Amino acid sequence: MPIHPREPDPVVPDHTDPAPEGAVHPPQGDLPPAGPTGPGPAADEEPGPDAAGGPAPSEDEYTTAIRELEDRWRRALADLDNLRKRHARELERERAAERSRTAAAFLPVLDNLELALAHAGADPGAIVQGVQAVHDQAVNVVELLGYPRHAETGVAFDPARHEVVGVVQDPDATPGTVVEVLRAGYGDGERQLRPAAVTVAKRE
Structure with a gap:
């Protein structure tokens, strides 16, 4: 049986109106996809580790930092309490030393009063002079103390x-x-x- 060659499909003439003179013809071929252009990252591209200042700390790192801060806080409280106790001890020691110095400054005054009283019976007139001398000595002691x-x-x-x-x-x-x-x-x-x-x- 003889084989007849296939005839080509007939060309259908384009009956659309030709574009008016001066009209802009659309570009031929495939159009680029719509979306932002430029050197920026693609929409589906994940940000790198430097986008937010590095990788986020893990929960273990947060726990370690909190424990370190709590340890520093406890140490600061302990140091403050030790400083308060040491200051209280030093203050009490200074008060005791000042009382001792003041009392020691008046011991000679007491000694002279006892001497004046001891000799008052032998010479009653001498008691006035003795009391005056003790008075002057006491005033001098108070002045030496700053008053x-x-x-x-x-x-x-x-x-x-x-x-x-x-x-x-x-x-x-x-x-x-x-x-x-x-x-x-x-x-x-x-x-x-x-x-x-x-x-x-x-x-x-």
Whole structure:
């Protein structure tokens, strides 16, 4: 049986209207896929380890850091408690030493008082001189401890150093000055033990 060659398919003419003159023809061939262009990473590409500053710490690393911080915190509390206890011991030791120095400074005063009392029977008139000497010695000890004695008269009244217990009319005294000291004061400024109790001349 003879084989007849296959005839080619007939060409169907394109009956569409030709594009007007000056129109832009669309590009031929396959179009590029829609999406961002440029050198950036693809949409399905996972960020590298440097994208967020390195790999995230693991749970074990967090636990280790927390334990280290807790250990430092406990050590700081222990050091603070030891410092507080040491400061309390040193403060008490300094107070005891200061009390001892002050008491030792007054021992000679007590010795002289005992001598004055021992000789009072043999010479009653000597007791006054002995008491005066002991008084002067005691005042000197207080001054050496940093508390000078104030019993001046004729000076201007100073509310920081004087305590007014009376106002008198004295024509011979300048108004506002100290006329009489009833009780001596000791110390100055922040180191004042007590102010002097005085009477002041009345102001006109």
